[in-house]
Amino acid sequence: AQTVTQSQPEMSVQEAETVTLSCTYDTSESDYYLFWYKQPPSRQMILVIRQEAYKQQNATENRFSVNFQKAAKSFSLKISDSQLGDAAMYFCAYRRTTGNTGKLIFGQGTTLQVKP
């Protein structure tokens, strides 16, 4: 069974600085998707960035980028120029590409605090 682990329950960053959130996962499959979701206090999950496992190039979305290390099964999120609005809980998630099930398997989450 696939599992996703986020080992940092809480992280803190100064406004305008850079922070990296860690995620590791376990799977025997060779093709899959990885995601980072943001969940602010309003509870609505928002997709931050996604990575297809077959792509070697790391995904980037504006101030957000990932470091995808397939052999190490590691998928970290880097937030550059942190803003107060980045404060939220961040979840790493895994999804198979095969079969009918589309379920996301989530990690435990990392709460990010941004200090002014």
Add this chain to the structure above:
Amino acid sequence: EAGVAQSPRYKIIEKRQSVAFWCNPISGHATLYWYQQILGQGPKLLIQFQNNGVVDDSQLPKDRFSAERLKGVDSTLKIQPAKLEDSAVYLCASSLEGLAAKSYEQYFGPGTRLTVT
């Protein structure tokens, strides 16, 4: 484009009572998911519908939870009878599966926070 709608936003009930949650997915999204998010944890899939058929309900406690998606649009999740450990946020998500999908992105609703006392 309207997002995923859920109601109610909050619900407080006593144990052994029943409760129902409603979800309206994004128009045109064939796939609908219900997730349970216990405080301090990541969401866990309860059930996945493709149109009005069940694709995955392997983690749905079927002795007390039930869900339906009549006509392949709206969905209702019911708990009867509720237990203390059912206190959680129930998230509904929808996605546009198939060739037109953008890497299987799931769009989430605001969730329903259930407290069982």
